[in-house]
Amino acid sequence: MKKTIINIGSLVGIVPAGVLRKQGAEMSETGILEQAWLEIEDGNILRFGPMKEMPRLNRAPEAGEVVDAEGGMVMPAFCDSHTHIVYAGSRDGEFLDKINGLSYEEIAARGGGILNSSDLLHETSEDELFRQSMQRVREMMAKGTGALEIKSGYGLNPEDELKMLRVIRRIREAVPAVVRATFLGAHAVGRAYTHESYVQAVVDMMPDAARLADFVDVFCDEGFFTVEDTDRILTAGAAYGLRPKIHANELAVSGGVQVGVRHDALSVDHLERTTDAEIEALLGSKTMPTMLPGSSFFLGLPFGRAKEFIGAGLGIALASDYNPGSSPSGDMRFVMALGCIRMRLTPVQALNAVTLNSAYAMGVSQITGSITPGKRADLILTWPGWTLTKIPYTYQTPFIRQVFLDGQPQ
């Protein structure tokens, strides 16, 4: 099955094969081709080039379907390497608490927050949980997301954690987007446990969780799990081949970055509160620092020091953190806009952060996240007249004409 997109105003996000992430000065580079065509075969990008040089064959009927972009821009679909979209119900009551002045920590300390979602999830059947979660996945795909990571972490006991992981597996099988699963048993201490007994329970869940999950995560932060707990859980995960992705430095300078890097984490995420020691720890590692500006925006936390990270030679990824407590949105275009408006990333830096680097942060940058021959054709086609800069600039104007996932229009 072949398909050719012709009359592309600009083809943005071209990356040579073999480049799996961007760091430092590379963050400011991306390949752009004006007046281009792009050919898709069996769901993958086959080749592309300038319209002037398009082979005659691509116009012939046997070349397959022709999509006329009419001057619209084509870019890689967004990659969202950090979400909690499998949850039940809503936490809109807490939204009012927040408006009335309670902090995230205060809401959690009153038994709300993650434990509130855990109670709701316990009462919800697996089918219903799948149904609710699929609505969010469909919303994200319509907004241009082509790859996403989904965490467990609202189960907080063996049965419910596995229920979540099974739902993520079902989503993975049901959608054309690339889906990866993370076991976040250590998201909060389950109601039936003491802190110590819960850390042990998470370690004990590892063999079953590892059958369904690709990665292991720990909320290593003040009031949640310590560096020692994290070390134990990551060691247990490693025995089952689970690479870490860590929640660190959201509420305090937690030591989570350092313990994550020691365990060769694929990513360390949040990073609202970091010192130069965290930058030092990350330099020379394979770990992708991942910032979640939607949480900073929603909770009123500092935004990550993205510019300084890049200036020091690091890459960064941006992800949505879509969850009912700290970031009730999976809109990666808004994440990109916050990256530019609040973190002062250039549009090209923000693009790299929401595509290739975010794909790297969930271990899929060899198959998606850029315009590269051989990668999946996960693409956004914009309406005519759009440029990369306008996407975060006029950040609420609809810009997507069509999303293609695995080469198929959605």
Ligand code: NIG
């Ligand atoms: O990444 N910080 C920890 N976990 C989520 C929030 C989860 C929730 O409040 O439901 C986060 O922000």
Ligand code: FE
């Ligand atoms: Fe999170």
